[in-house]
Amino acid sequence: MEPSVQKEKGGIRSLLKSDIDAVFDRDPAARNTFEVVLTYSGLHAVWLHRFAHWLFHKKQLLLARIVSQLNRFITGIEIHPGARIGRGLFIDHGMGVVIGETCEIGDYVTIYQGVTLGGTGKEKGKRHPTVEDGVLIASGAKVLGSIRIGRCSKIGAGSVVLREVPPNSTVVGVPGRVVMQDGVRVPARTDLDQVNLPDPVENNLRSCQHEIERLKREIEDLRQQLKTVREEQEQDVTARVQHPDA
Numbered sequence: 001m002e003p004s005v006q007k008e009k010g011g012i013r014s015l016l017k018s019d020i021d022a023v024f025d026r027d028p029a030a031r032n033t034f035e036v037v038l039t040y041s042g043l044h045a046v047w048l049h050r051f052a053h054w055l056f057h058k059k060q061l062l063l064a065r066i067v068s069q070l071n072r073f074i075t076g077i078e079i080h081p082g083a084r085i086g087r088g089l090f091i092d093h094g095m096g097v098v099i100g101e102t103c104e105i106g107d108y109v110t111i112y113q114g115v116t117l118g119g120t121g122k123e124k125g126k127r128h129p130t131v132e133d134g135v136l137i138a139s140g141a142k143v144l145g146s147i148r149i150g151r152c153s154k155i156g157a158g159s160v161v162l163r164e165v166p167p168n169s170t171v172v173g174v175p176g177r178v179v180m181q182d183g184v185r186v187p188a189r190t191d192l193d194q195v196n197l198p199d200p201v202e203n204n205l206r207s208c209q210h211e212i213e214r215l216k217r218e219i220e221d222l223r224q225q226l227k228t229v230r231e232e233q234e235q236d237v238t239a240r241v242q243h244p245d246a
Contacts, residue, residue, distance in 0.1 A: 015087060019046050022088035026110055042091030045077035049085060056081035086133070093139075100128035102146070107133045112157075114140040120162075132167070141176075173201065 023036050023043060030036050036043060048071040055064035064081035072078040076095040079085075083099045086107040091097055093113040099105070102125070103117045115137050119127040129143045132150055138157040143149060150167030161176035170180040 015050070016047065018087040019043055019089065022090040022108065025088075026090045027092060041075040041077065042094040045071055045075040045079060045091055045094055045097075046085065046089050048075070049079040049081070049083070052079075052081040053083070053085070083128075102126045103128035104130040106131060106135070106151075109134065110136045112137065112139040112141075116142045116144070118142065118144050120145040129161075 020033060020036055020043065023040055024030050030040075048067060052064045052067040052071065055061075055067060061081075068079060068081050077091060077097045077099075079097075079099040080101040080103070082101040083103045083105070085099075085105045086109070088108040089105060090108075090110045091112075092110065094111070096114040097111060098116045098118060100118050102119075105117075109131055117129050117131065117137075121127075126146045128146065130146075130148045131137070131143070132148065132153075134152040135149050135155070136153075137143065137149075137155045138159075140158045141155045141161065142159070143155065143161045145162060147161070147164050149155065149161070149165045150169060152167060153165050153169045153171065155161055155165075155176065156170070156172035158174070159172050159176040160174045161171055163176070165171055165176075165178060166181055168181060169178045171178055173179075
């Protein structure tokens with residue numbers, strides 16, 4: 001996937017409308033367009049970034065960075081002017097979100113507060129993630145390095161993702177691990193469930209608990225068998241004492 005980032009399909013009005021529609025599509029608290037335009041900091045951050053990105057490509061680098069820093073001051077969301085963002089990005093409760101310079105974000109992506117799309121060092125060139133269409137990145141997740149997050153994947157809250165993620169996958173943990181991949185294309189806009197995700201640590205603990213319970217049962221069975229053998233031996237000794245000539 002090469003994200004359709006920053007391409008104004010149908011013009012700037014269509015692009016801005018897709019950003020507003022993304023809020024209504026994914027936030028049940030959104031009541032009307034007037035409220036969304038005036039009060040949603042995630043929407044403000046995206047729009048200010050689009051202006052900063054335009055300045056960046058016009059080689060107005062200092063002015064672009066000034067707009068980016070103003071964006072950070074107003075919204076608490078830091079997006080480098082060089083980052084490429086597609087249509088319908090929804091940043092919900094966006095305080096603390098950081099998006100690096102060479103990051104590429106596809107269409108209809110959802111990002112929650114505290115997310116970092118960053119690099120892993122001082123390398124040159126492409127050093128930030130590529131996030132494909134329909135991806136959900138939950139609160140506090142860190143996606144680091146020049147890696148690709150496949151279409152319609154979900155990154156669980158607090159995960160640290162350092163490797164490529166296939167499409168339609170669910171990633172949780174530190175470091176992030178793919179714990180589910182159904183192989184079926186899912187709609188890009190509808191799957192916002194960031195709660196009911198598999199937990200590999202919990203699964204391992206449950207497996208250990210089941211193994212411990214099995215071993216306890218085996219030990220108890222062995223104790224019963226040993227008790228039975230001892231009782232039989234005692235009965236045999238008693239019988240010999242009482243009937244020595246038998």
